[in-house]
Amino acid sequence: MGFDPTKDKAIEEQLVKDLQAGKVSSFEQLANLYQKNIYTLSFNLTRNATDSQDVTQEVLLTLFKKGHTFQGKSAFSSWVYRITLNASYMKLRTRKKEPNLSIEDLLPSLNGAGFQQEKLQDWSENTEAAFFDKETRRVIQKAVDLLPDKEKVVFLLRDVEGLSTEKVSEVLEITIPAIKSRLHRARLFLRKKLASYFEDYKTRKERK
Amino acid sequence: MICCKECLELLHDYIEGELSAEVHASFEDHFEDCPPCIVFLNTYKAAIHMSQTTLKSNDIPDIVKERLKKFIDKNKAE
Known part of the structure; x- marks a missing residue:
């Protein structure tokens, strides 16, 4: 079970409020809500279980430590996906130059x-x-x-x-x-x- | 009538329902007369469906789930 961005908007909003207010309980809920999305996206990019586990932990830690600084300029889930992509790309340090698809x-x-x-x-x-x-x-x-x-x-x-x-x-x-x-x-x-x-x-x- | 090239280039907008009514109708006309484009449409959709389903099923392995749980518990306690 993962986060369904089309349905879970209200849950997300409440959790983000809690997170911004520094409520510790919201961390576990957010982690449970997002970890499958984070892991799967990272795995589909890196194709490596260890890397994806690292990425998931890093992203969750960022949510936990930096969550209260989230400004709400974009949707919270967009922020989560963006951190996940950055962390996954860091794992793929040796990225090859790629041809354009015509x-x-x-x-x-x-x-x-x-x-x-x-x-x-x-x-x-x-x-x-x-x-x-x-x-x-x-x-x-x-x-x-x-x-x-x-x-x-x-x-x-x-x-x-x-x-x-x-x-x-x-x-x-x-x-x-x-x-x-x-x-x-x-x-x-x-x-x-x-x-x-x-x-x-x-x-x-x-x-x- | 639109040609295959136009039809295939706008296939994304067609299946996402983003074409104007007029262009959409000319697509339908084209498909009626063009079996190869229907085949292309069917296989385009099948490729999306299969790739989607396969990649979605890449779930977190149980062992990783357990490690993540420990990780979360540890951070919660701190």
């Missing part, structure tokens, strides 16, 4: 008039059976790992954490149109990676 490379081949020329296979109906497959999980995790950071973080906050576009824009301090285009590129990238896996999933299974 949308043309992610779309199917189009003719001069902008129409599709290849026959695409609809593998979306085969995914049910593949879902519980360890191999499928591995392929998906790897596809996400391969996303450039700029697109990855938007995908994790928007599609995995379920934040609204506006909220993601607040956390990352970038414009809404930029969030939308990064999210679209991330989704196109994942679609392309999964397509090459699923297009011959059935044949592979039948051969086995």
Whole structure:
């Protein structure tokens, strides 16, 4: 169970008031409310359980020690996500230079008039059976790992954490149109990676 | 009629319901005549759904949960 930003606004507000007033009991409640979100986001970025545990502890400690300084200029959860991202990025010290994702490379081949020329296979109906497959999980995790950071973080906050576009824009301090285009590129990238896996999933299974 | 390129580039806005009624209608027209774009839409949605579900299931391992609990208790007491 984690924090659901769409539902838990009132709980959050009360806890933040308590935290600002220095109430110790609010720390444990906040920790319980946020630790899954913090851990999962960090794990999906670092892909390392030890690092994610460290990050979670650091973030919780920051909430505990600095919570009373929270100004309320942005939503509290945006602040929590921002600290989590910074702490996770610190763990990924050796971050590689990443190429920009070009949308043309992610779309199917189009003719001069902008129409599709290849026959695409609809593998979306085969995914049910593949879902519980360890191999499928591995392929998906790897596809996400391969996303450039700029697109990855938007995908994790928007599609995995379920934040609204506006909220993601607040956390990352970038414009809404930029969030939308990064999210679209991330989704196109994942679609392309999964397509090459699923297009011959059935044949592979039948051969086995 | 809009072409596939326009359709695929605006797929995000289409599935998030952010297109104007007029543009939305031209998408529907396009999908009616363009099976490849329907396939693209289906697989786009499937990729989101699968990635989302897989990553959401990365829960905190029990051993880490226990350590976090100790950590919280310790800080609470201080």
